[in-house]
Structure formats: structure tokens, C-alpha cells
Amino acid sequence: MCAQKPPAGHFTILYFASASSYTRKQHDFFSGPLPISKLPDLLEERYSGIKEKVLGSCALTVNLDYVDMEEEAAKAEQCLVVQEGDEVAIIPPVSSG
């Protein structure tokens, strides 16, 4: 998907559609490992307003599997940890067809 591999100690995050318009990018590399529940705040730091304007209506995948963010947040310390080299994606509401 993203042609470039993340640098050592980083994972890739992909932006599509409205997420891509908001960040004005198609991807970023963030340093990992990172507990998934910390990702929204990290994105908010970099892209002020993204939580409310974009993430609220989006789903999230890690290595092509959907992650239930509420469930992960509830697990606190035991939540899924994004590893170095992983591919995370922000998935806005789809409009195929």
C-alpha cells in the first residue's frame, strides 16, 4: 500500500479520503511500539481537531484487521500494542459502488 517501509523503530499509519484531506498526507511514520489507545491523542497533537472532525466517524485497522477502539481503551494497560513495522490505517465511512 505505502511504497516506503517505515524506518527502524517505527510503524506506518495510512490516511484515506477525509483523513487524508485533513492531514494533507497519505501516511506518517510514528515511533513504536505504541499502545493503540494512545494513538488518537498522538494524532491530535500533530493534527489539531482531527479527533472530533475525522476520527469520530472513522474505524481503525492494524495489519488489515479492524480494531474496536472502545474495547481496547477499556483494557487500559492490556490493550493492543502497535509494533515496529506494523501498518495502521484510519478508515473513513466508505463510498464504494
Next chain:
Amino acid sequence: MTEATAADSGDGNSFSARLFEGEKFLSEEDVYVSLTYDELDAKAMMDRVKSPKAGAVVLFAGCTRDSFAGETVTHLAYSSYPPLALRTLQKIARSIREKHELVAIAITHRLGKVDIGEESILIAVSSAHRQAAWKAGEECLEEVKEKVEVWKEEWFADGGVWRANRDGQAGVRV
């Protein structure tokens, strides 16, 4: 709504830039799904599902429309997360085939810029008898529109919006 303005559009748009050439597909016996930036080929899709066991082939072609809520659409562009979209297409195709006891099913979705009136999606299904094929074709399209990770940008004279199938709302500015 973002404050972002429509910086560029259509062919030069980074959102709809080609990620691959030709066709990306997942193929197993009697279940075929693909994505392509090229024009879709209805005959080729029908041929994929034809069989001596099938008395009915139903082909659905979704075409791009020139208006949304009365406003003129100049062109459309589709972007995708190809590996995930293919996986989702395959899941849908497998389950529709099983549920309606189809002989075969094939789905292809076009990406990138699509001119008005051209096909953006083709669904071909075959079954022993017509009723199952009609039902399966319709149900398949609804599932695809709800789930497959493809995003449509509709471009109007004053800029573009990201459409979202689930709400039918005015969309988010590109």
C-alpha cells in the same frame, strides 16, 4: 467539515493517484474479485461466471451519475486501500455465493478518475435458475456499498466532497 480547500482535482490528485498498474485480484474456484484503474469489461466479467451448470447470469453495472441532489457532478475519482478492499470483497463474494448457492460470482471495482456514464463497478453472478441470481446480485451490491474500503470523491464546479454511503449526507469537503 474541514477547512481544507480543494487544492487539486482529477488526474493530478494525489488521493486518486495510481497505486498499481493492471488489475489486482484475489481468485479462487468460482469466486473472483478485483480492483483496477482501467476501464471495466462487462463481457469478460460474464465469461468469468458462465458455466454449463448455470441457466442464469445476472450482470450489474454501476455507472457514475452526473448529479448529486440536483448539483452537477463534473467527474468522480475513487481511492482505496487495495489489500483490505480485496479481502473485504472476497469475504462478501464467498458468503453471497454460499447463501444463494451460486455457481460462480465475480466482482470488480474501478479506481482513479471515472468519467460520467462509465462503469465504476461490475457484479456478475451465475446460478442454476434466475431467481437466486437476481437476489444474489442485489444483495451483493448492498454489502459492497456498505463495507468495501473504497472512497468516492465527487467533484462539482466549486470543489470536491468525500461521499459516505451510510449517511447520504452532503459529504465532507476534499
